[in-house]
Amino acid sequence: MKSDRAARPLPIGQREIDEFPRFGLSQYANRYRGDFGPIKINISGEVQQPFELTKDDLKNISRTDMTSDFHCVTTWTKCGLHWGGYRFVEFFEKLIKPRLNSNHSVHWVVFKSLDGYRARMLLSDILDSNILIADELNGEPLCSKHGAPLRLVAPAHYGYKNPKHINAIELHTKDYSFKAPLLTFMEHPRGRVEYEERGLFFPAWFLRIIYRPLIQSTIKKFKMGMLANGKTES
Numbered sequence: 001m002k003s004d005r006a007a008r009p010l011p012i013g014q015r016e017i018d019e020f021p022r023f024g025l026s027q028y029a030n031r032y033r034g035d036f037g038p039i040k041i042n043i044s045g046e047v048q049q050p051f052e053l054t055k056d057d058l059k060n061i062s063r064t065d066m067t068s069d070f071h072c073v074t075t076w077t078k079c080g081l082h083w084g085g086y087r088f089v090e091f092f093e094k095l096i097k098p099r100l101n102s103n104h105s106v107h108w109v110v111f112k113s114l115d116g117y118r119a120r121m122l123l124s125d126i127l128d129s130n131i132l133i134a135d136e137l138n139g140e141p142l143c144s145k146h147g148a149p150l151r152l153v154a155p156a157h158y159g160y161k162n163p164k165h166i167n168a169i170e171l172h173t174k175d176y177s178f179k180a181p182l183l184t185f186m187e188h189p190r191g192r193v194e195y196e197e198r199g200l201f202f203p204a205w206f207l208r209i210i211y212r213p214l215i216q217s218t219i220k221k222f223k224m225g226m227l228a229n230g231k232t233e234s
Helices: 088-099 204-228
Strands: 040-045 051-054 064-071 076-087 108-113 118-122 132-137 151-153 166-172
Touching: 076 088, 088 132
Parallel strands: 040 166
Antiparallel strands: 040 051, 064 076, 076 132, 108 118, 108 166, 132 151
16 A cells, blocks of 8 residues: 655656565676675775774664655655664764875765675765665664665665665775766766656656666566575565
8 A cells, every 4th residue: 555645745757666675787686695694894995994894883873763765766666664773974974084094085985785786975965864874674674685784775866876785885086987887877976866867868757768667577586586595575
């Protein structure tokens, strides 16, 4: 049953769905494991020297909860997800910033995932207070299907800017050249929902037309990937 959104309409081009599927680029459908192990995040780039953060480090920052909608670039939206975790701004200020190079000029933050995915975000975008490093969904620890052990939750950005299974963060200057796992036209540097930044070169309405027919087949492919690894829906 769809949620009551009379006071808060969906963004342009989005359609609400009931389920919250495991979803992404087709090449990641079979990269599924039931357990991604303990929290370990390698930090590198514009830092004094590379270092690792663990679950114990996260105890030094406050936890928070947030309810938000998830907008996939392919035009589906899942409303009212309840996330638990840590505000990225506090994660950055307390755990990373003290160990940056003294003359740093961090512009880009690159998140790398245990399944090989990677996403680029502007530091200025992800210092927003509504962005989380999440480890819980709907009151339960994140399952592998939705990004265990940690994922980024950036509600103002399309889903491809919300990487799952985070195990590394790289900090780069403005001149950093990012190699996206997507085709070039599919990776907008910011990917903001409000401005319908679905990709590059093509108008948003055209990208909606080519993406929308792929939704159900992609959902099916990712479900099959879970089944192939001995997992059912959770």
